[in-house]
Each structure stands twice: as C-alpha cells, then as structure tokens.
Amino acid sequence: MNYLISLFFFLFIWVISLQTALAQDLKPVSFLPQWVPQAQFAGYYVAFEKGFYRDLNLEVMILKGGPDRAPSELLKAGQVDFATMFLTSGIANRAKGVKLVNIAQMVQRSALMLVAKKSSGIKAPEDLNGKKIGLWGPEFQILPRAFFQQYRLAVKTIPQGATINLFLRGGVDAASAMWYNEYHQIIAAGLNPEELTTFLLSDYGLKFPEDGIYCLEETLRRDPALCAAFVKASILGWEYSFSHPEEALEIVMKYINEARIATNRAHQRWMLARMRDIMKPPGSELKMGILRPDTYSQVAEELKKSGMIHEVPDFSRFHINCD
Numbered sequence: 001m002n003y004l005i006s007l008f009f010f011l012f013i014w015v016i017s018l019q020t021a022l023a024q025d026l027k028p029v030s031f032l033p034q035w036v037p038q039a040q041f042a043g044y045y046v047a048f049e050k051g052f053y054r055d056l057n058l059e060v061m062i063l064k065g066g067p068d069r070a071p072s073e074l075l076k077a078g079q080v081d082f083a084t085m086f087l088t089s090g091i092a093n094r095a096k097g098v099k100l101v102n103i104a105q106m107v108q109r110s111a112l113m114l115v116a117k118k119s120s121g122i123k124a125p126e127d128l129n130g131k132k133i134g135l136w137g138p139e140f141q142i143l144p145r146a147f148f149q150q151y152r153l154a155v156k157t158i159p160q161g162a163t164i165n166l167f168l169r170g171g172v173d174a175a176s177a178m179w180y181n182e183y184h185q186i187i188a189a190g191l192n193p194e195e196l197t198t199f200l201l202s203d204y205g206l207k208f209p210e211d212g213i214y215c216l217e218e219t220l221r222r223d224p225a226l227c228a229a230f231v232k233a234s235i236l237g238w239e240y241s242f243s244h245p246e247e248a249l250e251i252v253m254k255y256i257n258e259a260r261i262a263t264n265r266a267h268q269r270w271m272l273a274r275m276r277d278i279m280k281p282p283g284s285e286l287k288m289g290i291l292r293p294d295t296y297s298q299v300a301e302e303l304k305k306s307g308m309i310h311e312v313p314d315f316s317r318f319h320i321n322c323d
Contacts, residue, residue, distance in 0.1 A: 026059035027226055032074055032083040033065045034139060034211070036162055037255040038263065039271035040180065041084070042248045043106075047237025049251045056229035064259055067137045067162050072098060075216055082219075082230055086210045087291070088142040088308075091300050094318055095309035099217035103322040104231045105291035106238070107211040109278040110202040111179035112143050115186060120173050122197050125151045125204070131173035134160035142308055143208055144176060147201055149306040163262075164189065174199075180274030184267060208299045210278070212291070220320060228322040235288050242276050245269070291319045 033041040044062060047053050053060040063080065065071070071083035072093045084106070093100050114133065116122035122131065125147070133155045135141050141157075148155055158172050164185050167175035177183045179200065187193060202208070213231060220227050241248035252268055279288065286292070293315050300312040 026054065026057055027223075028059045028061070029081040029226065029230065030061045030063060030079075031230075032063045032069065032071050032080045034069075034071050034084045034086075036066050036261055037064065037252070037259045038181065038261070039249065039252050039268040040178075040211070040275060042241040042252050042272055042275065043238030044234055045237070045251050045255050046241045046248050047233045049254075050237065050240060052233040052236045052240075053230070056233050058226070058229055058233065060230075062255075067140075067160075070137060070139050071214070072100065072139065075100060075214060078216075082213055082215050082227075084211045085139055085214055086142070086208070087212055087296075087299055088146075088208055088303060089139045090212060090214055091296075091303055091313060091318070092142055092309055094313040095303075095311060100214050101217050101220050101317075102212045102214055102291060102319045103220065103227050104213040104234070104289035105209055105319070106213060106234075106288065107275075107278050108209050108284065108286060109281055110143065110200075110206065110208045110210055111274065111278050112140075112201050112210070113177050113179055113183060114144065114147070114174045114199040114201070115167070115177045115183060116174035116197045116199075117191070118195055118197050122174060125153070125199065128155055128174060129153045130155065132156045132158050132171075134158050134166055134172040134175040136160050136176055140176065142303065143201055143206055146206060146302060146306040146308060147199070147204060150204065150206075180271045180278070184270050188267065206302065208302075209291070209295060213289075217317075220322075224322070231289060231322040238279065238288065241272065242280070245272055248272060290321060 033044065048060055048062060071085045072089060074080045075083050076098050090100055090102050121127060135144055135157045160166060160176055164175060164182050166172055168189055215227055249265055249268055249272060253265060256263055296315050303309045304312055
C-alpha cells in the first residue's frame with residue numbers, strides 16, 4: 001500500500017514538473033487584431049482556444065483592437081509582436097520607413113465599401129462631392145481616399161467609430177462599411193438594400209487585398225521560427241473555423257461577450273461566411289498566406305498614382321512567406 005502511495009506521489013510530481021517545464025518552453029508573444037472582437041478574427045481566437053499556438057510552443061496574448069488603436073503605431077513602438085492590418089496600410093507605412101513585414105496575406109479580396117441612402121440624392125461617385133463622409137482611423141482611410149482622388153472628390157470627412165449609429169441618425173451622408181460587417185448591420189437595422197447606394201471599392205478598380213499578418217523586420221530577423229509558428233497556427237485556426245463554423249462561432253461569441261460588444265450570433269455567422277469568401281475566393285487556387293507580386297505591384301502603383309506614397313517599397317523585403 002505504501003509502495004502504491006509513493007508511486008502515485010512520484011508520478012504526480014513528475015507530471016507537474018513536466019507541465020512546468022513545457023510551460024517554461026513556451027515563447028510569449030502578443031497579437032493585436034485591427035478591430036474589436038468579431039468573426040473577422042475567428043481563426044486567431046480558435047487557434048488560441050484549440051491550443052494550436054501552444055502546440056507550436058507559443059504563449060499568445062490576444063489584445064483588443066479598435067478604431068483608436070493603430071496596429072502600425074503599436075508595432076513600431078514595440079508594444080505588440082504581431083498585428084493584422086490592410087495591405088494598403090502595410091505598404092504606406094513601409095514607404096514611410098516603418099520596417100514592417102507582411103508575413104502572411106490572409107484576405108485576398110477587398111470588402112470595403114461606402115454606403116449612402118438613395119434619399120440623400122447619392123447615386124453615383126460624383127454625387128459624393130461636397131458630402132459628409134464617415135471614415136475610420138488612418139489605417140482604414142487609404143482606400144477611400146484613393147477613391148476620392150480617382151474621382152476628384154472634395155468631401156468633408158467625419159470621424160466614424162465602431163458603430164453605424166452616425167449613419168443611421170443622419171450624421172453623415174455616406175459611411176464606411178465592410179461588406180461582411182457594417183453593411184449587414186445597416187440592413188438588419190431596417191433599411192432595405194434597394195434603399196441604399198453602395199460603392200464597393202473593388203468594383204472601381206481598387207481591388208486591394210485587405211487583412212494580412214505583420215511584424216517588424218527585426219522580429220523576423222531575430223526569430224524566423226517564431227514568426228513561422230505564429231503564421232502556421234493562425235492558418236490552422238482559420239481552416240478549423242471554416243470546417244467547424246458553429247464551434248468557431250461559440251468561441252468568437254466568448255470574446256465578444258467578454259468585450260461587451262453589441263452584436264448577435266446570426267450577424268457573426270454572416271461575417272464568418274463572408275470571411276471565407278474573401279480569404280478563399282471561389283475559383284482561386286492561391287494558398288492562404290501568399291501575396292502575389294503582381295497583386296502587390298497593382299496596389300502599390302495605385303497608391304503611388306494617387307499620391308499616397310512616393311516610392312514603391314521593394315516587394316522582396318515587404319512580403320516574406322513564413323508558412
């Protein structure tokens with residue numbers, strides 16, 4: 001009996017010691033999604049909750065993003081290790097001298113749009129001239145401003161927060177919206193699609209991929225294996241989310257509830273389905289995480305033409321495939 005007790009005690013101590021040793025081997029990293037918790041970031045939440053990051057020896061802290069937290073600024077200041085941001089933001093910051101590196105291009109199609117009520121008289125891009133337009137923070141303004149430049153529009157920009165209330169109350173003539181998010185919210189708020197004029201910016205030649213995973217050049221140089229592990233686990237999280245959508249939604253809602261975000265499961269289900277559409281576009285064979293050189297050139301040249309950047313950053317230093 002004493003032998004069994006001693007054996008049990010030994011095994012207990014061994015398991016605890018092993019767990020402690022494994023925990024000590026985990027590399028702590030911080031990650032900032034560029035917006036508040038929602039299904040736009042389902043893959044990262046799932047990768048954390050399912051242990052995909054820990055399986056690759058990462059202890060990830062997921063921070064809360066939002067319109068007042070610019071990923072590029074926090075990366076530049078060394079306050080986060082990894083962040084998501086639009087490709088346009090990544091290129092613009094690199095052109096300014098910020099040593100950002102795109103280590104995985106996750107979203108392959110743009111979902112950014114401007115939405116107006118037809119009752120305001122807005123039916124074509126030219127009708128936006130002189131109007132009040134709601135725009136999010138600097139990281140999200142590059143594409144709309146390229147659109148304004150394209151049509152030589154002089155608009156009055158109004159800061160737009162994380163809700164559609166300003167638009168619904170008539171505070172702006174047109175609002176920024178993502179196809180997978182705010183557009184669906186506007187419809188859910190009681191406006192019919194036929195009552196709206198929408199400008200999906202990709203329909204106007206601005207076919208810009210959006211969310212990518214970024215880190216500093218120094219982070220990649222110092223520990224390329226860490227960067228590769230973060231990308232690999234994140235992609236696993238997204239693949240799992242798309243193959244187990246209801247389980248993924250359960251995880252997403254946990255983060256949403258903790259952040260006290262006003263939304264519902266039906267809206268998040270719509271968002272997750274749309275994320276699949278733009279991350280794995282029908283008919284595309286492009287592997288998740290890859291940024292094509294020709295796509296990069298198109299976006300960068302458009303930014304240069306619109307005056308957003310003066311020189312196109314070297315693609316080979318901007319995008320390093322870590323998967």
